[in-house]
Amino acid sequence: MTDLAADPVSQAPVDEADLPPLVAPSSRTGLKAVVQRRYLLKLLVRREISARYQGSVLGLMWSYINPLSQFCIYFFVMGVIFNLHKSIPNFAIHIFSAIVIVHFFTETMGAGTRSIVRNRQIVQKMAMPREMFPVATMLTSLYHVGPQLVILVVACGLSGWVPDAYGMASLVVGIAIIMLLGTGFALLLSAANVFFRDVGSAVNIFMNLIRFGVPMIYSYEMVQTRFGSFAQYYLYNPIADAVLLFQRAFWVGTVDPSNPQQPVMPEHLLGWGVSMVGVSIVVLGIGQVIFSRLEGKIPERL
Amino acid sequence: MVDSIRVENVTKTFTRRYQRTLKQITVAKTRGQKTLDEFNAIDDVSFTIEQGESIGLMGLNGSGKSTLLKMINGVMRPDTGSILTRGTISGLIATGAGFHPQLSGRDNLVLNAAILGMSEKETKRKFDAIVDFAGLEDKLDGQVGHYSSGESARLGFAIAIHVDSDIFLADEVLAVGDKPFRAKCMERMLEIRDSGRTLFYVSHSAATVRRMCTRVLILDKGRLVFDGKPAKGITYLGYDEDETENPIDLDENDIGADI
Numbered sequence: 429m430t431d432l433a434a435d436p437v438s439q440a441p442v443d444e445a446d447l448p449p450l451v452a453p454s455s456r457t458g459l460k461a462v463v464q465r466r467y468l469l470k471l472l473v474r475r476e477i478s479a480r481y482q483g484s485v486l487g488l489m490w491s492y493i494n495p496l497s498q499f500c501i502y503f504f505v506m507g508v509i510f511n512l513h514k515s516i517p518n519f520a521i522h523i524f525s526a527i528v529i530v531h532f533f534t535e536t537m538g539a540g541t542r543s544i545v546r547n548r549q550i551v552q553k554m555a556m557p558r559e560m561f562p563v564a565t566m567l568t569s570l571y572h573v574g575p576q577l578v579i580l581v582v583a584c585g586l587s588g589w590v591p592d593a594y595g596m597a598s599l600v601v602g603i604a605i606i607m608l609l610g611t612g613f614a615l616l617l618s619a620a621n622v623f624f625r626d627v628g629s630a631v632n633i634f635m636n637l638i639r640f641g642v643p644m645i646y647s648y649e650m651v652q653t654r655f656g657s658f659a660q661y662y663l664y665n666p667i668a669d670a671v672l673l674f675q676r677a678f679w680v681g682t683v684d685p686s687n688p689q690q691p692v693m694p695e696h697l698l699g700w701g702v703s704m705v706g707v708s709i710v711v712l713g714i715g716q717v718i719f720s721r722l723e724g725k726i727p728e729r730l
Numbered sequence: 731m732v733d734s735i736r737v738e739n740v741t742k743t744f745t746r747r748y749q750r751t752l753k754q755i756t757v758a759k760t761r762g763q764k765t766l767d768e769f770n771a772i773d774d775v776s777f778t779i780e781q782g783e784s785i786g787l788m789g790l791n792g793s794g795k796s797t798l799l800k801m802i803n804g805v806m807r808p809d810t811g812s813i814l815t816r817g818t819i820s821g822l823i824a825t826g827a828g829f830h831p832q833l834s835g836r837d838n839l840v841l842n843a844a845i846l847g848m849s850e851k852e853t854k855r856k857f858d859a860i861v862d863f864a865g866l867e868d869k870l871d872g873q874v875g876h877y878s879s880g881e882s883a884r885l886g887f888a889i890a891i892h893v894d895s896d897i898f899l900a901d902e903v904l905a906v907g908d909k910p911f912r913a914k915c916m917e918r919m920l921e922i923r924d925s926g927r928t929l930f931y932v933s934h935s936a937a938t939v940r941r942m943c944t945r946v947l948i949l950d951k952g953r954l955v956f957d958g959k960p961a962k963g964i965t966y967l968g969y970d971e972d973e974t975e976n977p978i979d980l981d982e983n984d985i986g987a988d989i
């Protein structure tokens with residue numbers, strides 16, 4: 429037991445100060461470490477993008493078929509059957525700008541929730557900031573927003589869109605809200621999903637609710653007429669704000685000023701948006717704290 | 731000499747869960763059965779390893795070797811006690827982790843290298859050497875899903891063994907690949923040992939341990955029961971009879987012992 433003297437391999441004196449310090453091997457985690465290892469992050473995102481639809485005939489097209497099919501359902505059911513496209517000008521663009529945001533959020537949250545369990549092979553074997561996986565899912569979903577934006581811009585262009593600076597600022601703020609908020613939820617839920625696989629199923633129900641909490645199939649004007657001054661509470665939902673910001677960026681500019689039905693937007697929308705960026709940062713912070721708490725036990729519970 | 735790995739009073743407790751769903755747990759509780767059970771996979775283990783030592787970690791299946799390695803690697807954290815390491819860590823632990831069957835060998839190589847901590851430059855520099863070591867030049871653009879299990883293991887090994895680090899960990903590794911490939915790996919491990927890096931090697935093969943290691947640690951049910959010279963350690967385990975003449979040219983029995 430105490431036969432300790434092993435043959436020293438090298439006799440050269442080593443100066444301890446020249447060497448890296450003794451540290452806990454599991455110490456480098458957190459979102460900051462993710463940013464430090466952005467080369468790996470880039471490769472993980474690329475893998476997810478190229479692997480997601482490999483082997484399917486339509487490939488990347490599926491990323492658009494899903495939102496487009498939702499678009500058709502909502503457009504025909506709500507617009508044509510319930511006649512909403514008469515009361516909301518350019519109803520199609522109103523819906524589609526909302527779908528882009530909602531889809532970005534639900535994709536981030538849905539795939540993000542499963543991200544750690546799906547990468548269990550890596551998580552169980554390599555020490556790395558595990559925040560990497562939820563963040564990579566968010567970036568993958570963001571990548572898919574790109575072509576949807578192109579569709580949106582083309583559709584807007586065809587409807588006589590006049591872009592403006594306030595609208596472009598709204599666009600940026602809207603995306604920022606979903607990026608931060610989506611990552612926050614993805615962090616929290618991906619860790620929770622390791623301990624209770626039920627989380628994944630519960631998330632699906634929650635995501636169905638989201639579609640009705642944002643002005644997609646109804647307009648903000650309807651919220652205001654129905655709830656009056658209580659309508660501002662509606663704006664405490666950051667996803668609703670992100671949707672409104674997106675509609676401010678695209679839909680509002682497509683309605684002809686001579687149209688008797690003018691789009692109604694909340695007052696100080698950009699101000700609301702910026703505050704919601706703040707709220708989303710707080711959510712992200714909470715997500716990170718909870719993630720760090722749970723993280724230590726993740727590899728053994730996978 | 732300077733410390734490379736310092737393990738102090740480390741304990742790791744695992745929970746065995748017998749039931750998972752609410753229904754099963756309720757049924758078990760009403761019958762007065764146990765629903766979970768805690769045990770120490772690593773129990774109050776302490777040792778210090780100096781830079782450049784090569785350690786053979788031995789012990790029966792389930793004695794906690796992999797768990798200890800995972801804690802040194804930083805994948806798991808000790809429940810009590812502390813583990814400190816100096817410098818970067820790599821090894822034959824996560825070989826092939828994150829391989830995507832639908833992506834090409836080339837893409838998987840680059841990604842796996844990044845997972846193991848290689849930078850973009852380092853990967854570019856070592857790319858040819860890795861492909862050469864794996865011996866998969868002609869299949870590099872094919873899907874990894876179509877590789878044989880030996881081929882994908884070889885790719886994983888080749889990447890892992892090319893990562894620069896101060897500490898090199900290897901967990902029961904030489905069980906995969908064909909004979910020439912195993913010999914190549916063995917040679918490479920000896921190179922790593924002789925380059926002054928710290929080597930931490932889990933094996934059941936007395937011959938390889940004798941050849942590779944300057945010191946042996948033996949775990950038994952999570953406790954460190956031996957720490958000393960390889961020859962004594964092997965005697966302690968009663969593995970003397972498995973000796974082979976030339977450890978580089980491992981014979982089949984010896985490989986079996988490494989699984």
Ligand SMILES: Nc1ncnc2c1ncn2[C@@H]1O[C@H](COP(=O)(O)OP(=O)(O)O)[C@@H](O)[C@H]1O
Pocket residue numbers: 727728729744745746771789790791792793794795796797798
């Ligand atoms: N994540 C885990 N949860 C519960 N028990 C585990 C877990 N990982 C390993 N064990 C148990 O811990 C013990 C030690 O495992 P391990 O370190 O893999 O042994 P070895 O590598 O020496 O064969 C075994 O009894 C194993 O079943």
Ligand SMILES: [Mg+2]
Pocket residue numbers: 795796797902
């Ligand atoms: Mg093991």
